[in-house]
Amino acid sequence: MSKPAPSLHDKLHQLRERFIEQLPSRLAQTAELWQQSRTTSEEQARLAPELHRFFHSLKGTGRSLGFERLALLADQAEEALTTSPARDDIDTFISQLLLQLGREQQHLRSHHGQQQALAAVNSFELTSQVEPPLRNKRQRLIYLCDDEPEQVDQLIHHLRCFGHEVVQFIDTETFFNAVLTRRPDAVIMDVQFPQGQTAGTETLTSLNKLTGQPLPAIVLSAHSDFNSRLSAVRAGCGGYFTKPVKPLDLMLAVDELTTPMVEEPLKVLVVDDEPEAAAYHALLLEEDGMSVHQVHHPADALNAMERFSPDLLLVDVYMPVCSGEELATIIRQQPEYLGLPIIYLSSETDSQKQISAMSAGVEAFLTKPVQPDELVSAVRLRAERLRLLRSLMTRDSMTGLYNHSTTTELITKALAQAHREDSQHAMAMIDIDHFKHVNDTHGHLAGDQVIITLARLLKSRLRLSDIIGRYGGEEFVVLLKGISAEKAATLIDSLREDFALVDFHAGDVRFRCTFSAGISRFPAQPSTESLRLSADQALYRAKHQGRNQIVISTELADER
Amino acid sequence: MHILVVDDDPLAGEMTAALLESQGHAPLLANDAMEAVEQLDTHSDIQLIVSDMHMPLVSGLALLAMLREQGNNLPFILLTGDTPDAALQQTPGLNACLRKDAELAWNLEVAVRQALALHG
Numbered sequence: 001m002s003k004p005a006p007s008l009h010d011k012l013h014q015l016r017e018r019f020i021e022q023l024p025s026r027l028a029q030t031a032e033l034w035q036q037s038r039t040t041s042e043e044q045a046r047l048a049p050e051l052h053r054f055f056h057s058l059k060g061t062g063r064s065l066g067f068e069r070l071a072l073l074a075d076q077a078e079e080a081l082t083t084s085p086a087r088d089d090i091d092t093f094i095s096q097l098l099l100q101l102g103r104e105q106q107h108l109r110s111h112h113g114q115q116q117a118l119a120a121v122n123s124f125e126l127t128s129q130v131e132p133p134l135r136n137k138r139q140r141l142i143y144l145c146d147d148e149p150e151q152v153d154q155l156i157h158h159l160r161c162f163g164h165e166v167v168q169f170i171d172t173e174t175f176f177n178a179v180l181t182r183r184p185d186a187v188i189m190d191v192q193f194p195q196g197q198t199a200g201t202e203t204l205t206s207l208n209k210l211t212g213q214p215l216p217a218i219v220l221s222a223h224s225d226f227n228s229r230l231s232a233v234r235a236g237c238g239g240y241f242t243k244p245v246k247p248l249d250l251m252l253a254v255d256e257l258t259t260p261m262v263e264e265p266l267k268v269l270v271v272d273d274e275p276e277a278a279a280y281h282a283l284l285l286e287e288d289g290m291s292v293h294q295v296h297h298p299a300d301a302l303n304a305m306e307r308f309s310p311d312l313l314l315v316d317v318y319m320p321v322c323s324g325e326e327l328a329t330i331i332r333q334q335p336e337y338l339g340l341p342i343i344y345l346s347s348e349t350d351s352q353k354q355i356s357a358m359s360a361g362v363e364a365f366l367t368k369p370v371q372p373d374e375l376v377s378a379v380r381l382r383a384e385r386l387r388l389l390r391s392l393m394t395r396d397s398m399t400g401l402y403n404h405s406t407t408t409e410l411i412t413k414a415l416a417q418a419h420r421e422d423s424q425h426a427m428a429m430i431d432i433d434h435f436k437h438v439n440d441t442h443g444h445l446a447g448d449q450v451i452i453t454l455a456r457l458l459k460s461r462l463r464l465s466d467i468i469g470r471y472g473g474e475e476f477v478v479l480l481k482g483i484s485a486e487k488a489a490t491l492i493d494s495l496r497e498d499f500a501l502v503d504f505h506a507g508d509v510r511f512r513c514t515f516s517a518g519i520s521r522f523p524a525q526p527s528t529e530s531l532r533l534s535a536d537q538a539l540y541r542a543k544h545q546g547r548n549q550i551v552i553s554t555e556l557a558d559e560r
Numbered sequence: 561m562h563i564l565v566v567d568d569d570p571l572a573g574e575m576t577a578a579l580l581e582s583q584g585h586a587p588l589l590a591n592d593a594m595e596a597v598e599q600l601d602t603h604s605d606i607q608l609i610v611s612d613m614h615m616p617l618v619s620g621l622a623l624l625a626m627l628r629e630q631g632n633n634l635p636f637i638l639l640t641g642d643t644p645d646a647a648l649q650q651t652p653g654l655n656a657c658l659r660k661d662a663e664l665a666w667n668l669e670v671a672v673r674q675a676l677a678l679h680g
Binding site: 007008011012015018019022049050053056057059060061063064065182 | 568569571572574575578579581582612614615616639640641660661663664
């Protein structure tokens with residue numbers, strides 16, 4: 001048996017050690033080059049590229065290997081060397097940096113320094129190997145820094161339930177290095193550490209200064225005194241919680257802090273037979289942050305609409321083969337595009353012709369050459385209005401999930417495509433156990449909290465491509481694409497386990513909830529209706545067998 | 561099937577190679593553009609090139625231009641210590657331009673997968 005090949009982890013470890021070993025000679029060489037380049041201006045010109053490269057590679061390699069402080073110093077040196085005209089104090093500045101680099105190198109050679117750099121990079125490797133394929137847009141990387149780990153176990157569990165990746169630190173220095181190596185989406189920080197009364201918030205303040213970008217942070221503290229709170233405000237923290245904290249409240253705060261308000265950009269389809277004109281208009285809209293797709297032949301428009309599902313169409317009136325008016329009529333003849341705003345572009349100033357165009361259901365008429373501002377605002381106004389209407393029509397207002405009719409429609413569409421592609425899907429019907437009891441005992445607000453939490457759990461843990469809908473009341477339906485019923489059951493079951501551990505609060509009372517689910521498979525059940533029926537029957541069995549469980553429909557049993 | 565890694569800093573090159581290896585690829589190393597061309601001549605089964613940007617004499621970009629001129633159309637991924645600007649990102653013939661940072665492992669894996677998928 002041969003020795004197993006060294007893992008990536010071992011290799012990186014070796015490379016890091018070699019980097020530290022080589023560092024003194026690298027730095028000495030750089031210092032020597034620097035001295036020499038200061039002798040004459042010819043020398044300076046000759047050695048400048050090499051010197052630049054030295055710092056540059058120190059920065060790049062240092063950063064990839066997790067020596068972030070070293071990389072920051074090298075970056076400053078590189079910046080100073082490439083800025084022109086050079087700063088007046090460049091001599092002292094570079095010498096200072098070389099000194100600091102020397103000190104950092106000694107620190108790294110000490111055992112302690114190595115351990116820290118390793119810890120910072122290890123936390124990244126371990127998580128990054130499992131996370132990438134699963135991570136979706138709503139999941140966050142959260143650093144939690146608290147010197148009393150047992151106090152935050154519960155919190156970490158809750159955060160992980162919702163798919164967030166949590167890395168825990170017990171001292172501020174390891175945390176400091178980790179932030180420089182891999183920036184988190186949010187930080188939860190204790191105030192008081194053995195190093196000082198406000199060591200936690202001070203670390204945040206100095207990180208913000210060093211990186212120039214404020215870290216989204218929430219403070220979690222055992223104390224609520226003025227000084228602790230003031231230090232949190234000064235560190236730019238977005239929230240302050242005193243222990244013991246209710247995990248759900250803190251989660252909401254993390255969400256608020258990390259969910260950018262920006263929505264998906266507005267999507268515009270430009271139909272114009274002149275590629276230059278199409279490109280110009282597309283550019284104007286893209287500069288305003290919209291996502292634009294161009295089509296140069298009217299016949300391609302329908303196809304593009306199906307794939308791109310635009311919020312608005314910008315159509316040139318004069319095109320060979322098919323005029324803009326004819327295209328608008330074709331589009332309006334399809335019920336799903338009845339509400340889609342269409343804007344015409346033409347060089348037509350004749351108002352009579354404009355009116356005839358309007359009769360085909362066109363929203364606006366812009367005359368070429370169009371004013372950039374006019375184009376952008378005309379498009380934005382109409383596209384946003386459609387977005388809003390659409391979301392009112394399709395979303396459930398409490399959870400933001402698709403409502404009953406939209407869910408059914410989306411699933412039917414997905415199945416039609418699946419028939420063509422010969423793929424398998426699974427449907428899960430999920431129902432909260434004894435929900436009426438929750439409402440009766442703890443009140444409707446508590447009930448809403450349970451529903452919203454389950455919605456968020458589904459949204460954060462399932463893929464963006466899965467269809468998640470609220471079917472009504474406490475019932476949810478999910479179409480999991482491209483996986484077997486067995487795999488779906490395993491997945492939903494892991495959600496069930498996590499959901500059962502979430503603590504809800506109603507006044508001073510703490511309670512927990514469970515759900516049951518039934519799963520059916522496509523194409524064994526070929527239609528939305530038959531999928532739903534057989535998932536429903538499986539759900540019924542899950543409830544009957546004692547709730548808090550997942551049951552897969554067996555086709556035989558369902559043929560009764 | 562090999563992936564050619566070009567970097568004048570041997571440590572950086574080995575690190576990139578280690579990442580690629582852990583992702584199931586077989587990396588070959590070259591210390592500069594000249595060595596890269598030699599490797600390409602010796603190994604006909606190179607599928608993709610990952611090159612550092614800043615190298616003495618011939619930069620990563622110059623290497624890319626040189627190869628394209630010679631009709632070599634292998635997918636090409638550029639690594640740089642700086643945050644790549646838009647102009648660099650959109651260099652014709654470049655599949656991806658990645659920053660050397662802690663996210664490199666993940667970014668590289670995605671970029672390699674995409675580049676290989678594109679080139680079938």
